[in-house]
Amino acid sequence: MIRHVFIARFITGHCISQVVVNMGLKANVVTGRSLGQGSYVDDKLSKEYFEAVSICEVNPEDCEYLSIEEGDRVKITTEFGSVVLSVKKNKDIPSGVVFVPMGPYANQIIDPETTGTGMPQFKGIDATIEKTDEKVLEVNELIENVISR
Numbered sequence: 001m002i003r004h005v006f007i008a009r010f011i012t013g014h015c016i017s018q019v020v021v022n023m024g025l026k027a028n029v030v031t032g033r034s035l036g037q038g039s040y041v042d043d044k045l046s047k048e049y050f051e052a053v054s055i056c057e058v059n060p061e062d063c064e065y066l067s068i069e070e071g072d073r074v075k076i077t078t079e080f081g082s083v084v085l086s087v088k089k090n091k092d093i094p095s096g097v098v099f100v101p102m103g104p105y106a107n108q109i110i111d112p113e114t115t116g117t118g119m120p121q122f123k124g125i126d127a128t129i130e131k132t133d134e135k136v137l138e139v140n141e142l143i144e145n146v147i148s149r
Helices: 035-039 047-053 060-066 139-148
Strands: 002-012 015-032 055-058 073-078 081-089 097-101 123-131
Touching (some): 015 060, 035 047, 047 055, 055 060, 055 073, 060 123
Parallel strands (some): 015 097
Antiparallel strands (some): 002 015, 015 123, 055 097, 073 081
16 A cells, blocks of 8 residues: 655645645545445445445554545546546545445446456556545446446
């Protein structure tokens, strides 16, 4: 796990002020099935499905580092794309790992290449996680964005 911090120095009058800006957290994304995701898989436009798959589970220590609380939003960026999700704290997730339930949100940040297996790589994806004020798109909005690319 690598934590990125940017330190900026500003000269104000005769003083030099130093500001530390959190630039995000380098982490490993793991996607997988979840009880909530599986429960509503037959109704992918429902509010319940949206709430089950538009989250990411993050270790509380990583939440503290990112200055985020449960329910805050983070932007997860990989070499394949980015997505905004709501945070759910989970002490059982190792520090430096972020869990994202399988579904349309996870699909935005995984490698679409299957290397002939028919299955993309769902685990071990390098990512940067950062706090954001961007909204979590609803499932239909997310799909519309993908179609319009």
